[in-house]
Amino acid sequence: MSSKSFYFSQRAKRTHEHPISYLMAEAVANPDLISLAAGLVDYQTLPSEEILELSKEIFSGGQRSAKNPLQYGVTPGLRELREILLDHMASSDGMTPAELSASVENMIITTGSQQLLFILTDLLVDPGDIVIAAWPSYFVYTGALETLGAEVYGVKIDQDGMIPESLRETLEQIKAEGKLSKVKILYVVDYHQNPTGITLSEQRRPELLEIVKEYSTEHKILLIEDSAYRELTYEGEPPSSIKKFDTNNEYVALVQTFSKTFSPGIKIGYGLLPDELSEPAMLQKGNHDFGSSNFGQTFIYEAFRRGLYKPHVELLKKRYTEKRDVLLNSLEEHFGDIEGVTWTHPSGGLYVWLTFPTHIDTHFEAALFQEAKKAGVIYVPGGFCYAQDRRQEIPMYEARLSYGAVEDEKIVEGVRRLSQAFQSVNKG
Ligand SMILES: Cc1ncc(COP(=O)(O)O)c(C=O)c1O
Incomplete structure (x- = not known):
């Protein structure tokens, strides 16, 4: 020894x-x-029955299409799935991708949304930098923030989600401390938040974005919109995403996952990223795993294509x-x-x-x-x-x-x- x-x-x-x-x-x-x-x-x-049915269809015959899911894929994810997901995200807000200034190049598929949260934070945060998040907030992301050495400023929430005035006060305080240049990210879980179940109100969505823009004086602050639970809305229609108001695709990374709406075992997340971050995020993804499981992505793709997902x-x-x-x-x-x-x-x-x-x-x-x-x-x-x-x-x-x-x-x-x-x- x-x-x-x-x-x-x-x-x-x-x-x-x-x-x-x-x-x-x-x-x-x-x-x-x-x-x-x-x-x-x-x-x-x-969805075990759906997976069984899809497996038979995907893997029978032995042609090339049956082999592809078992081969390596590409770093950003299956292109045909990214196209579907781009439309899926935009149409959930009644928008077209063009109205969001977004293209398939801004779409990334990751190994769960947790990987995307980590990559985005890793892209911007050096030890001592500041991430602002709701207080309380999703605690696994908080773990990533600790690892990356971020200092967290918590913003109060009420029954309508993060309180814009509290966000502004927090930013004013940071400014008074001379640390505004250290603020890199605002993290918002905006639908049925983990842990409280609270949803950010429609009215506050553009307000939070405007505050982020206003305080992006030395560099852009990234707003990470973690919408893991958006599709699990049981009453009425969910409010618009914050991304909907970011029509130049500049400030908001919209992050979603199939873990809650299909299967966490497949562990596929996805995001629509601001143009400036898309290529750098792909580079990081390359270092992590040069592409999420092609196998899992194929099931998601086929579930969408055959109309099983919705x-x-x-x-x-x-x-x-x-x-x-x-x-x-x-x-x-x-x-x-x-x-x-x-x-x-x-x-x-x-x-x-x-x-x-x-x-x-x-x-x-x-x-x-x-x-x-x-x-x-x-x-x-x-x-x-x-x-x-x-x-x-x-x-x-x-x-x-x-x-x-x-x-x-x-x-x-x-x-x-x-x-x-x-x-x-x-x-x-
Ligand atoms: C708010 C939120 N974001 C992200 C995740 C990450 O999930 P996954 O990596 O499985 O997509 C979770 C999981 O519980 C979550 O609650």
Whole structure:
């Protein structure tokens, strides 16, 4: 055995184990545990039948077209899929690609949208640079920000999403600190946000973009619009994307994924990038893996081409509406009469954000989590969804509940167990 150790990079040293790993391990170690923590999707509706049908069609015959999915592809992704996705994104806003000044060269396909979030951030952020994000926000991205050495400034949200005045105040503060040149990215999860389920209102969308433009005085600030849950809108039509207002394709990277609407096992994400970032992002993608799985992309392409994708999303919307209602009804039943306990009522997505009275600590080591685990249910402690922001103290009395993968009766039982844990802790 050598007495020497490896000398880790600064990036590796900044990377910490994520709490979700602990929550996953707990769920695996104890199969009776009901996990309202994991962000997995519904099992029943995963498209195994569609995949079987498509497989037969794609692979029978042995011609070249049957071999292509098994060969390397190209770095930006299958061109015919990128064309479809460009139209898909633009038409979701009632626009043509030309009206968004966008072409297929601005479309990139990645290994999940997480890879695209990482690449975009890596393109712009050096250690000490600033990323502004909603507070709370999607915590896996926050992990990437830590690794890349970004300083995070959190902006307050309300029931209409990120508050433009708070964004402006934050930017003014950064300016007063003489650090405006360090601001590289504004990150917004704008539909049924992970973790709160909140959607950015229609009115605020152009406002946020205008603020980004206004403060792009020394260089452009990139607005990353993470629309992972856009298509999982259960009530009415989702608002326009922020991208819709970026008609010169200059400031907004619109990022989406098939992980929630089709299959996370296929792990395909995609994005419409500002012209200036398209080529540099492809170069980074080349370094990562010179192209996402051709195999997975082929299934997505064929699902679109044969008209299977959209009906599948409709099916999911129905299923998740039922599950969401089971969760909301259970919360009403068990917490409806308890003063100081509130929760969001999302119109889509996979998450409900539960707020306890401020004296209830939801963290791992605290009594509520321990009692809940004993009773057989776990959740994501809300504190993990807040990036470290030296200006603000992280609230510790919230929880993220996901209803994606949990069966209906287990959602009901999970909330019952959580209320039992809450009662025992609240009594003191
Ligand atoms: C808001 C948000 N963005 C991005 C992702 C990344 O998903 P994927 O890499 O599977 O596309 C997730 C996954 O949970 C998410 O919730």
